[in-house]
Amino acid sequence: MNVLITGTAGFIGFHVARRMLAEGHRVVGFDAFTPYYDPTLKRARNQILEQSPLFTSVEAQLENRDELARTFDVAEPEIVIHLAAQAGVRYALEDPEAYVSSNVVGSHNLLELARAARPRHLMLASTSSVYGGNEKQPFREIDPADHPLSLYAATKKSMEAMSHSYAHLFDLPTTCFRFFTVYGPWGRPDMALFKFVAAGLAGEPIQLFGNGQMQRDFTYVEDLVTAITALSEKPPVKGKRLGPHDSLSPVAPWRTVNIGGGNPVQLLEFVRVIAETLGVEIDMEPMAMQPGDMRSTHADASLLAGLIGPMQFTPIANGVRAFVDWYRSFYGSVD
Numbered sequence: 001m002n003v004l005i006t007g008t009a010g011f012i013g014f015h016v017a018r019r020m021l022a023e024g025h026r027v028v029g030f031d032a033f034t035p036y037y038d039p040t041l042k043r044a045r046n047q048i049l050e051q052s053p054l055f056t057s058v059e060a061q062l063e064n065r066d067e068l069a070r071t072f073d074v075a076e077p078e079i080v081i082h083l084a085a086q087a088g089v090r091y092a093l094e095d096p097e098a099y100v101s102s103n104v105v106g107s108h109n110l111l112e113l114a115r116a117a118r119p120r121h122l123m124l125a126s127t128s129s130v131y132g133g134n135e136k137q138p139f140r141e142i143d144p145a146d147h148p149l150s151l152y153a154a155t156k157k158s159m160e161a162m163s164h165s166y167a168h169l170f171d172l173p174t175t176c177f178r179f180f181t182v183y184g185p186w187g188r189p190d191m192a193l194f195k196f197v198a199a200g201l202a203g204e205p206i207q208l209f210g211n212g213q214m215q216r217d218f219t220y221v222e223d224l225v226t227a228i229t230a231l232s233e234k235p236p237v238k239g240k241r242l243g244p245h246d247s248l249s250p251v252a253p254w255r256t257v258n259i260g261g262g263n264p265v266q267l268l269e270f271v272r273v274i275a276e277t278l279g280v281e282i283d284m285e286p287m288a289m290q291p292g293d294m295r296s297t298h299a300d301a302s303l304l305a306g307l308i309g310p311m312q313f314t315p316i317a318n319g320v321r322a323f324v325d326w327y328r329s330f331y332g333s334v335d
Contacts, residue, residue, distance in 0.1 A: 002078050003020050003025050004030065004071065005017050007031055008083075013031070013083040014045040015221050016083065024054070027054060027055050032060060032061040061102075063105055063106050068109055068113055079232050082123065083125045088152060090291075092151035107163075118172070122167075122173065126156045126159065127179055128180045130160070131143070131297070132148040138262060139300060145157060149292050159176075160256065163254065164254050168249070173236050174255075176255070177259050178260075179224065180259065180260030180299045181217060183218055184323055185221070185322055185323055185327075186326065187221070193323055194323075196271060197274060198327075205285050210267065210287075211286040214295055215295070217264045218316055220313065220322075223311065227259045231304075234308065235253065236254055238251075242303070242307070245303055247303065259299070273316055274320055277321050
């Protein structure tokens with residue numbers, strides 16, 4: 001297949017592109033290499049992808065409609081996987097314009113071009129953060145998601161809403177997948193696992209927000225990639241619902257799908273696993289909740305299982321070990 005993936009120099013986009021290339025697909029990757037975190041890490045990921053003759057890299061921002069249009073022309077995509085975004089919950093307090101520009105304006109540009117290109121499946125990365133103030137758990141795709149706690153979540157919900165209108169108006173098969181705290185090798189430096197491992201190896205204390213009582217439904221990145229690649233073969237079909245739990249729109253070939261294992265882990269337990277894996281003690285500084293943070297996330301994965309079959313999700317200890325092994329290899333860290 002011809003696959004266009006945005007965000008291929010990013011954590012998740014890199015892994016998805018690498019899997020698609022391994023399966024023999026032609027991949028055009030689109031990424032801006034923004035300095036939100038160390039671009040050196042992004043360049044290293046991209047260099048690995050560029051070793052494949054099936055990979056073409058385009059460096060530009062989503063806001064650049066002309067360059068994005070040229071990329072669509074080059075890719076001639078049968079599948080579009082939109083993973084590029086301004087990520088992070090707390091950074092939105094510092095630079096809110098970046099979120100609106102990339103996640104709303106940039107995503108709209110992509111929708112306009114997908115409308116013209118007519119891929120057989122448009123796949124868009126959303127987030128568990130859209131569930132926001134929902135107290136009922138586990139989160140189901142058919143539950144309301146009307147109370148985002150962060151601008152990041154609000155922009156992702158806006159993207160979902162825009163994509164639904166395009167799916168309805170232009171009969172564009174669209175899946176919005178909602179990620180649940182993805183982690184693993186080549187992860188982002190702004191995320192907890194990366195920070196905790198770096199601090200643990202350096203013998204420095206960590207700040208544990210929410211006094212360590214928060215829970216996250218951690219999802220190992222290779223499990224996420226398996227789900228995305230399987231879902232790519234399952235474009236929504238209007239009128240073909242799996243049952244009452246299906247989020248398929250009544251008026252469009254459009255649905256949302258949770259990608260998470262449904263096994264929340266308390267942050268204190270997460271830190272314990274990291275410390276045990278590193279073979280060190282990690283000093284913790286309990287901190288209050290930060291603005292925009294959710295106290296708990298918990299995926300209902302029944303729709304995902306109904307679409308692609310049951311999945312075996314990687315245990316947290318195995319996933320943390322894989323990340324630590326990568327970190328030590330990439331950064332030359334030693335105990």
